[in-house]
Amino acid sequence: MPLLKDGEVVENIWTPLAEDSDAVPEGNVIVTLEQWQDGRERLRGHNGRLGLRLRSDQSPAQIADDLQHFDLVALEFPRFGDGRAYSYARLLRERYGFKGELRAVGNVLRDQLAFMVRCGFDSFEVANDKAVEAWREAMAEFTQWYQPTGNSRASLGALRRGASHKAG
Amino acid sequence: MYRYDEFDAAFVQQRVKQFRGQVKRRLSGELSEEEFRPLRLMNGLYLQLHAYMLRVAVPYGTLSSKQMRMLADIAEKYDRGYGHFTTRQNIQYNWPKLEDVPDILDDLASVEMHAIQTSGNCIRNVTADHFAGAAADEIEDPRVYAEIMRQWSSLHPEFSFLPRKFKIAITGAPNDRAAVRFHDIGLQIRRNEDGETGFEVIVGGGLGRTPVIGTTIRKFLPKQHLLSYLEAILRVYNQLGRRDNLYKARIKILVQQTGAEAFKDLVEDEWLQIKDGALTLPAEEIAHIETYFAPPAFETLDANQPAFEARRFEDRDFARWVRSNVTAHRAPGYACVTVSLKPEGEAPGDASAGQMRAVADLAERLSFDEIRVSHEQNLVLPHVKVTDLAEVWETLAAHGLGTPNVGLVSDIIACPGLDYCNLANARSIPVAQRITQRFSDLKRQHEIGDLKIKISGCINACGHHHVGHIGILGVDKKGEEFYQITLGGSADENAAVGKIIGPAFSYDDVVDAIDSIVATYLEQRREGERFNDTLARVGQAPFKEKLYAAA
Amino acid sequence: MSRKSTTSLQAVTANRLREGDVVYLTASGTWSLHLNESRISEDPTVVEEMLAKAAEDVAARLVISPYAMPVAEIDGILQPLSTREVIRAAGPTVRADHRKTQSALKPRSRAA
Numbered sequence: 001m002p003l004l005k006d007g008e009v010v011e012n013i014w015t016p017l018a019e020d021s022d023a024v025p026e027g028n029v030i031v032t033l034e035q036w037q038d039g040r041e042r043l044r045g046h047n048g049r050l051g052l053r054l055r056s057d058q059s060p061a062q063i064a065d066d067l068q069h070f071d072l073v074a075l076e077f078p079r080f081g082d083g084r085a086y087s088y089a090r091l092l093r094e095r096y097g098f099k100g101e102l103r104a105v106g107n108v109l110r111d112q113l114a115f116m117v118r119c120g121f122d123s124f125e126v127a128n129d130k131a132v133e134a135w136r137e138a139m140a141e142f143t144q145w146y147q148p149t150g151n152s153r154a155s156l157g158a159l160r161r162g163a164s165h166k167a168g
Numbered sequence: 169m170y171r172y173d174e175f176d177a178a179f180v181q182q183r184v185k186q187f188r189g190q191v192k193r194r195l196s197g198e199l200s201e202e203e204f205r206p207l208r209l210m211n212g213l214y215l216q217l218h219a220y221m222l223r224v225a226v227p228y229g230t231l232s233s234k235q236m237r238m239l240a241d242i243a244e245k246y247d248r249g250y251g252h253f254t255t256r257q258n259i260q261y262n263w264p265k266l267e268d269v270p271d272i273l274d275d276l277a278s279v280e281m282h283a284i285q286t287s288g289n290c291i292r293n294v295t296a297d298h299f300a301g302a303a304a305d306e307i308e309d310p311r312v313y314a315e316i317m318r319q320w321s322s323l324h325p326e327f328s329f330l331p332r333k334f335k336i337a338i339t340g341a342p343n344d345r346a347a348v349r350f351h352d353i354g355l356q357i358r359r360n361e362d363g364e365t366g367f368e369v370i371v372g373g374g375l376g377r378t379p380v381i382g383t384t385i386r387k388f389l390p391k392q393h394l395l396s397y398l399e400a401i402l403r404v405y406n407q408l409g410r411r412d413n414l415y416k417a418r419i420k421i422l423v424q425q426t427g428a429e430a431f432k433d434l435v436e437d438e439w440l441q442i443k444d445g446a447l448t449l450p451a452e453e454i455a456h457i458e459t460y461f462a463p464p465a466f467e468t469l470d471a472n473q474p475a476f477e478a479r480r481f482e483d484r485d486f487a488r489w490v491r492s493n494v495t496a497h498r499a500p501g502y503a504c505v506t507v508s509l510k511p512e513g514e515a516p517g518d519a520s521a522g523q524m525r526a527v528a529d530l531a532e533r534l535s536f537d538e539i540r541v542s543h544e545q546n547l548v549l550p551h552v553k554v555t556d557l558a559e560v561w562e563t564l565a566a567h568g569l570g571t572p573n574v575g576l577v578s579d580i581i582a583c584p585g586l587d588y589c590n591l592a593n594a595r596s597i598p599v600a601q602r603i604t605q606r607f608s609d610l611k612r613q614h615e616i617g618d619l620k621i622k623i624s625g626c627i628n629a630c631g632h633h634h635v636g637h638i639g640i641l642g643v644d645k646k647g648e649e650f651y652q653i654t655l656g657g658s659a660d661e662n663a664a665v666g667k668i669i670g671p672a673f674s675y676d677d678v679v680d681a682i683d684s685i686v687a688t689y690l691e692q693r694r695e696g697e698r699f700n701d702t703l704a705r706v707g708q709a710p711f712k713e714k715l716y717a718a719a
Numbered sequence: 720m721s722r723k724s725t726t727s728l729q730a731v732t733a734n735r736l737r738e739g740d741v742v743y744l745t746a747s748g749t750w751s752l753h754l755n756e757s758r759i760s761e762d763p764t765v766v767e768e769m770l771a772k773a774a775e776d777v778a779a780r781l782v783i784s785p786y787a788m789p790v791a792e793i794d795g796i797l798q799p800l801s802t803r804e805v806i807r808a809a810g811p812t813v814r815a816d817h818r819k820t821q822s823a824l825k826p827r828s829r830a831a
Contacts (some may be wrong), residue, residue, distance in 0.1 A: 082411055083329020084407055085326075086327075090326055142182045144179065147181070160175070160456070194736075195736070195780060198776075199823065215784065217807050218739075218807065219739035263739070266738070266739060267737045586809035595806075
């Protein structure tokens with residue numbers, strides 16, 4: 001599945017750590033929560049970058065204190081309707097201060113992209129190339145949103161206050 | 169009422185354009201039905217028994233005459249000349265074509281209306297007291313906050329893929345006409361000891377398969393914290409609500425399984441992290457929205473209107489209509505008129521394009537251009553001068569809208585049922601019609617007095633049968649339509665879920681059963697005693713006895 | 720009144736994608752608004768073929784949500800077996816102006 005970042009298809013430079021493997025490969029490695037919990041000491045010694053992949057039933061609250069070890073967090077969207085990771089993303093960005101790459105994985109459709117961006121995701125494992133083409137359109141569909149969220153867009157309320165201050 | 173500013177207008181137009189693109193991609197094959205379905209649901213477009221069904225949002229049930237006229241135009245141009253007003257204050261069209269829906273949405277956008285989030289697993293229309301801004305017992309107009317919540321919930325990026333639908337209701341009066349205790353979140357405006365107004369927050373109420381009365385998790389929430397508190401509740405729900413079982417995914421199940429106290433702690437813990445943040449409502453923002461809901465320029469009138477009294481004295485039909493369909497207003501010399509959409513022989517809650525226009529004309533001339541949709545599937549003209557009541561009545565009657573039955577036995581709430589709905593097990597509309605026919609004598613209806621019958625065609629309870637004084641639930645028994653009867657439900661501040669009275673009745677027998685129940689009530693009641701009070705006093709036994717006697 | 724064995728006689732129904740109308744698959748592979756014009760069969764293999772044809776038409780964006788439904792043939796007129804499908808075939812029972820026309824219920828000229 002293509003990996004979309006900043007509107008471009010990019011190469012996926014992350015390798016998932018195989019199950020039951022003793023050796024940690026070189027470079028950028030993604031681990032599951034279980035792998036992290038079982039092999040924390042070993043993994044902390046890894047001399048490449050670490051990424052973490054969470055299932056939709058795994059809240060990032062569980063690793064909030066360990067986030068400094070990860071350059072990437074990947075959150076799963078197993079079904080279009082499973083929206084838990086939108087909350088997880090906002091918590092990672094706005095509560096736990098995660099500044100690394102936040103990736104949405106699992107068949108992301110074009111119609112989810114705008115919601116995801118507003119929750120703090122910056123890369124997407126998209127379902128197909130159509131999502132890639134549609135990226136710019138999807139980002140441009142709305143010029144303003146009602147809600148303040150972590151991607152630092154001011155909400156309408158704030159804008160209106162700004163507008164009324166200018167007028168008044 | 170609220171008027172879109174340039175931001176709101178742009179938002180709706182962009183949403184329509186987005187949906188137009190989604191329809192195009194569906195019709196070109198780029199999107200499969202599985203991919204399109206959640207997208208069309210977020211725009212209120214269902215596939216029902218006979219056709220698509222489009223549910224148009226009427227935010228907190230408030231409409232202008234211009235908007236009502238557009239609803240009439242849409243009914244004629246794109247549908248079959250009528251619409252259905254729902255138990256969540258919205259309107260449904262039963263026959264739109266998919267390819268026409270983007271044009272319908274464009275027409276709606278031109279009058280500041282839309283179909284956003286009237287379906288799907290997202291936050292739905294925030295409903296409110298249909299007498300808001302007019303009722304004599306109101307503390308504050310709840311629609312100010314309904315509008316604030318509407319904006320906050322529109323395409324909320326975090327809460328558009330919830331475990332299940334999410335329904336919020338708000339009332340501004342102690343007499344709860346919005347059924348707040350039966351919503352996922354219910355809000356009741358309260359005054360604290362310092363005289364400030366804020367919200368009682370009630371969570372986890374609902375009807376459906378498992379009716380539950382909501383739990384108060386906060387007795388008094390100051391206004392500026394409304395959105396941050398709601399966000400905390402939704403965030404807890406979005407993370408912890410069940411995703412594995414559609415029938416156990418509502419927040420009421422989460423509250424029950426977690427326990428009310430533990431649930432409250434989860435919410436309050438989350439809220440502590442975000443209160444006083446970006447979602448805090450500054451006083452000026454509330455004041456800005458309040459300006460849209462300022463009371464109209466009521467004239468200073470006498471409460472006593474001799475011409476009206478004389479007419480009422482002479483004209484029995486007028487008097488009867490006033491008694492059932494007219495409610496006291498906060499401004500002397502004014503009244504709230506409920507327009508009955510329950511005439512004999514018609515489907516409850518349906519209105520033709522012609523009827524919609526008649527109501528629009530009356531509203532424009534005689535009700536400060538305001539109309540409300542009540543969750544009991546009637547319309548309301550909220551601000552009518554007492555001296556205009558006779559004219560209003562005559563005009564309504566000429567259009568089949570003057571039946572003097574509001575709150576009475578033929579003012580039945582009925583879901584669309586098996587005649588329209590994919591989910592139904594039995595028909596509900598013809599049962600409502602036959603009950604109305606049985607009680608055709610309006611004099612008798614007035615003698616019986618207030619009696620709420622509510623009918624659902626399946627266990628999803630869209631007809632709110634659990635909270636009817638008499639509730640009727642259609643079930644499928646070996647391919648035949650049968651009806652289970654419950655007694656003693658109530659949607660107001662004395663919230664109660666009705667209890668089953670005994671074995672179900674066939675389609676042929678159910679009307680006799682209702683007749684029997686009403687007869688028992690009349691026999692047993694004391695002077696002025698209402699149905700639920702009689703039931704509470706004598707219990708179900710006398711009702712059962714008569715009902716199941718001649719077996 | 721003769722009644723054929725009802726347990727396995729099936730028709731295939733769906734909704735038109737663009738208009739939403741209820742339609743029934745006919746022997747010629749088109750979709751008709753009228754149940755009485757639909758192809759019916761007791762043979763499960765044939766019903767499978769019909770559903771496969773319906774799936775093609777879903778992919779071709781003609782119809783959505785196809786499924787097989789049991790019917791009975793009574794005096795040459797097809798009747799659904801469930802109340803739900805009766806209503807779906809004929810329109811809502813509560814509004815006479817939206818019932819399908821009676822001409823659709825002419826007896827069939829041949830067996831399916």
